[in-house]
Amino acid sequence: MSIEITAPMAGKIIEVKVKVGDPVQEDDELFTLEAMKMEMPIVATSGGTVKEIKVEAGQAVEGDQVLAVLD
Amino acid sequence: MRPYFEKMSEFGKPLGEAQIRRSEENLKQIREVEKDLAQRIQRVREAGLPAEKLNARGEWTVYQRLEYLLDPGTWCPLHTLFDPMDEESGTTGVVDGLGRISGKWAVVIGFDNKVWAGAWIAGQAENILRVTDIAKRLHVPLVWLVNCSGVKLPEQEKVYANRRGNGTPFFRHAELEKMGIPVLAGIWGTNPAGGGYQGISPTYLIAHKNANIAVGGGGIVSGMSPKGFFDLEGAEQIIEATRKYKEVPPGRVEIHHGATGFFREVYDTEEGVLDALKEHMRDMPAYNPRFFRVAEPAEPKFSPQEIERIVPFNQKASYSLEEVLARLTDNSEHMEFRPDYGPEVYTGLAKVDGYLVGLIGNRQGFLPKGYPDYAPYPGIGGKLYRQGLIKMNEFVTLCGRDRIPIIWFQDTSGIDVGDYAEKAELLGLGQSLIYSIEQTDVPMMLVVLRKGTAAAHYIMGGPNANNHNAFTLGTPTTEIYVMHGETAAVASYSRRLVKEKDAGRPLEPIIEKMNELARHYYEKSRPAYCAKMGFVDEVVSFADIRKYMVAFTGCVYQNPRSFCPHHHMMLPRIIKG
Numbered sequence: 001m002s003i004e005i006t007a008p009m010a011g012k013i014i015e016v017k018v019k020v021g022d023p024v025q026e027d028d029e030l031f032t033l034e035a036m037k038m039e040m041p042i043v044a045t046s047g048g049t050v051k052e053i054k055v056e057a058g059q060a061v062e063g064d065q066v067l068a069v070l071d
Numbered sequence: 072m073r074p075y076f077e078k079m080s081e082f083g084k085p086l087g088e089a090q091i092r093r094s095e096e097n098l099k100q101i102r103e104v105e106k107d108l109a110q111r112i113q114r115v116r117e118a119g120l121p122a123e124k125l126n127a128r129g130e131w132t133v134y135q136r137l138e139y140l141l142d143p144g145t146w147c148p149l150h151t152l153f154d155p156m157d158e159e160s161g162t163t164g165v166v167d168g169l170g171r172i173s174g175k176w177a178v179v180i181g182f183d184n185k186v187w188a189g190a191w192i193a194g195q196a197e198n199i200l201r202v203t204d205i206a207k208r209l210h211v212p213l214v215w216l217v218n219c220s221g222v223k224l225p226e227q228e229k230v231y232a233n234r235r236g237n238g239t240p241f242f243r244h245a246e247l248e249k250m251g252i253p254v255l256a257g258i259w260g261t262n263p264a265g266g267g268y269q270g271i272s273p274t275y276l277i278a279h280k281n282a283n284i285a286v287g288g289g290g291i292v293s294g295m296s297p298k299g300f301f302d303l304e305g306a307e308q309i310i311e312a313t314r315k316y317k318e319v320p321p322g323r324v325e326i327h328h329g330a331t332g333f334f335r336e337v338y339d340t341e342e343g344v345l346d347a348l349k350e351h352m353r354d355m356p357a358y359n360p361r362f363f364r365v366a367e368p369a370e371p372k373f374s375p376q377e378i379e380r381i382v383p384f385n386q387k388a389s390y391s392l393e394e395v396l397a398r399l400t401d402n403s404e405h406m407e408f409r410p411d412y413g414p415e416v417y418t419g420l421a422k423v424d425g426y427l428v429g430l431i432g433n434r435q436g437f438l439p440k441g442y443p444d445y446a447p448y449p450g451i452g453g454k455l456y457r458q459g460l461i462k463m464n465e466f467v468t469l470c471g472r473d474r475i476p477i478i479w480f481q482d483t484s485g486i487d488v489g490d491y492a493e494k495a496e497l498l499g500l501g502q503s504l505i506y507s508i509e510q511t512d513v514p515m516m517l518v519v520l521r522k523g524t525a526a527a528h529y530i531m532g533g534p535n536a537n538n539h540n541a542f543t544l545g546t547p548t549t550e551i552y553v554m555h556g557e558t559a560a561v562a563s564y565s566r567r568l569v570k571e572k573d574a575g576r577p578l579e580p581i582i583e584k585m586n587e588l589a590r591h592y593y594e595k596s597r598p599a600y601c602a603k604m605g606f607v608d609e610v611v612s613f614a615d616i617r618k619y620m621v622a623f624t625g626c627v628y629q630n631p632r633s634f635c636p637h638h639h640m641m642l643p644r645i646i647k648g
Contacts, residue, residue, distance in 0.1 A: 008437045009449040028089065036451045037484070037555070039387040040436045063449065 011035030076365035079404035083397020094380035119185030152602035156193035181216025188220035203243035219266035263288020285322030364425035378613035389436035413462035432480030460500035471511030479532035485525030545607035556592025560585035
C-alpha cells in the first residue's frame with residue numbers, strides 16, 4: 001500500500017533527509033520544512049520504503065502538497 | 072483522592088538512536104555556552120581577596136560558611152552572575168540561593184566577605200530585594216550570613232539613597248516579620264553603620280565572639296568633628312582615634328550581648344555560630360511533607376540530562392515539550408488539562424517530589440489543521456492564539472482555587488498579531504491572563520527553556536509578575552528580547568529602505584545598520600547577559616532544572632499560608648470529567 005507524505009502548511013523544504021529506496025520507520029524524519037520562521041520536521045506516518053521523492057531542497061511548497069510516497 | 076494522584080497517565084518515550092546521533096552537534100553548542108558560564112561563575116567565586124588570606128586571619132569565606140551550613144546536595148544558587156551596575160568586582164557582593172538547613176528549606180544569603188569586606192556595593196540592594204521577595208513569596212525563613220563593612224564609600228551615590236537602595240532591605244525584613252516569616256542572622260566581623268543595620272534588622276541574632284554591630288563604626292566616630300578641611304593636626308587626631316577604635320570598635324559583643332542583649336547567643340568559633348543557625352532552623356515551623364504530598368516521591372523515568380538532546384540550540388527548530396516535561400516529573404506521569412483545546416499550549420498537573428504542581432508551557436511545531444479557527448492562515452507552536460490564552464486563563468484560575476503552585480515553561484515567539492488576532496480579542500485575553508495570575512496568590516516558578524519574547528514573556532508567569540513569580544531560570548538555550556533581532560531591524564529600517572530606494576541612493580549603509588542591530592539584539596539576549604541583568608535569576612544546565620523544581624515545591628509546601636484539602640480540589644475532577 002502506498003502512503004503519501006504531505007506538507008502540513010506552505011513553506012520551503014530546506015532539507016531532504018532520505019533518498020528513494022531507503023527503508024524508514026514511523027516517526028523517522030523525512031524532510032525539514034521552514035515556515036513562519038520555524039524549522040519543523042516532516043516525519044514518516046508509518047514504516048516502509050521510500051518509493052518516490054517529489055521535491056528537492058530549497059523548493060517552495062503549498063499546504064497539502066505531496067512531498068514523498070512510501071511503499 | 073488517591074486514585075487521581077497515585078498513578079497518573081504516563082508520558083514520554085526513550086530517546087531513539089537516530090535522535091541521539093542527531094543531537095551530538097546540539098550538545099557541542101550547549102557545552103560551549105556552559106563552558107563560558109562556568110568561567111564567569113569561577114570569576115565571581117574568586118572575586119576579592121583569596122580565601123587563604125581570610126583563613127589565615129581565622130575567618131571563613133561566605134562559601135565555606137554556606138558549605139558548612141547547608142544540607143549536602145540541596146543548594147540551588149541564584150543571582151550568581153547578577154551584576155546589573157557593572158560593579159568593578161563583577162559581583163553584587165552577596166551570595167544567595169535556596170537550600171535546606173537541618174532538613175528545612177530556607178532562602179539563604181550572605182555577604183561575600185572577600186569583596187570589600189562585605190561592603191554595600193552597586194547592584195547589591197536590588198539583589199537583596201529579590202531575595203527578600205523570594206522568602207516572602209515562598210513563605211520560608213530567610214537566613215543571613217552578615218559580615219558587612221557598610222557602604223563602599225567612594226561610590227556611596229550608587230548604594231546609599233533611593234527607593235530601592237540599600238536601606239530598603241531593612242524595611243523588607245520588618246515586612247517579612249509582619250508576615251510571620253523569621254529572619255535568622257549569623258553575624259561575623261565588623262559591621263558598622265549600614266552593616267550595623269544589616270546586623271540588627273533580622274529577627275534573631277547569633278554572633279561570633281569578634282563580631283560587632285554599631286550605628287557608626289570606628290572610622291565614622293573618629294571623623295565626627297569636621298572643620299571644613301584637613302590639616303596635619305587633624306590627621307594626627309584621626310590616626311590616634313583610628314588606632315583606638317581598631318582595637319576597641321563600638322558595638323562589640325560585650326556591648327550587644329553583655330549590655331543590650333541584642334545578640335541572643337555568642338560563639339567562639341565559626342562552627343559555633345553556624346551550628347546555632349542549624350539548631351534554630353530545626354525549630355522553624357514546617358509541615359511534615361506527608362501532610363501535603365499526594366504520592367510517594369519518585370524520580371522521572373527518563374533522565375533530566377536528556378533534555379539537552381531534545382531542546383534544539385537552533386532557535387528555529389522544533390521539539391516535543393511533553394518529552395521535556397516527562398524528564399522533569401515524578402515517574403514521568405501527568406494529568407493533562409483540556410488536551411483537545413488550545414493545542415499550542417500544554418496545561419496539566421504533575422508531581423514533583425510527591426507534591427502536586429501545575430505545569431504550563433508552549434508546544435512547538437505544527438498545529439492541527441484549521442487552527443487558529445479565527446484566521447485563514449495556519450498557526451504554529453511557540454505562538455499564542457485565542458484558545459491557548461483561554462485555556463491558560465482557566466487553568467491558572469483553577470490552580471488558584473485549588474492552591475496548586477505553577478511552574479511555567481516558556482519558549483514563545485509571542486502572541487498572534489494582525490486584525491484577525493485583534494478581532495479574536497488576543498490583546499484582551501493576554502491581559503486577562505495577567506489578571507488571572509494576580510488573583511491566584513499561588514507561588515510560581517518560570518523556566519525560559521528557549522525564547523522569551525514580546526508580551527508572551529510577561530503573561531506566561533514572567534518575572535514581571537512580581538507578586539507571584541518567585542524566581543526565573545534560564546538555560547544554555549535561553550534568549551530574551553522584545554522581538555527577534557532581524558524582526559527589529561526590519562521594523563526599524565523598512566521605511567528607510569523604501570526612501571533610499573526611491574531616492575536612488577545605495578542601500579548598503581542601511582543594510583549594515585540592520586545587521587548591526589540584529590547583532591546587538593543577539594548579544595544582549597544571550598544567557599550570560601540575561602543573568603547579568605537579572606532577566607533570569609540563574610542560568611542552569613538542563614540537568615539541574617528538576618533540582619530547582621524540587622527546591623521550589625519543597626519551599627512552597629513547607630509552611631504555606633493557605634491550602635486546599637485534596638478532597639476539595641476541583642481541577643483533577645474537571646480533568647477526569
